[in-house]
Amino acid sequence: QVQLVESGGGLVQAGGSLRLSCAASGIIFSDAVTNWYRQAPGKERELVATITGGGRTNYADSVKGRFTISRDNAKNTVYLQMNSLKPEDTAVYYCHAKPWGTTYLYWGQGTQVTVSS
Secondary structure (H helix, E strand, C coil), rough: CCEEEECCCCEEECCCEEEEEEEEHHHHHHHHHEEEEEEEECEEEEEEEEECCCCCCCCCCCCCCCEEEEEEECCCEEEEEEECCCHHHHHEEEEEEEECCCCCCCEEECEEEEEHH
């Protein structure tokens, strides 16, 4: 019943920007902890950013100051604004959510971000 759908990935030059979207059905993001993860070839999946149901945010050191996670409650959508992109940001980006008060974890299918030098 729960579905997370990412969009907004693509090819961008170093220094450019992209905005990723994660649209949810079956859960309400304002009642969940929502994360963006990424996985580059040959590397483990990495937590990039987090937003709580109350709107508190956290970021990996590697993206702090460049990425911003946000949420539109009316659209039940979480965003990841990515600025000053670097080639090392190249990865598949995944939306992940844990509803408040549960241990259930939900994943989107991912969206590819490729940053060229």
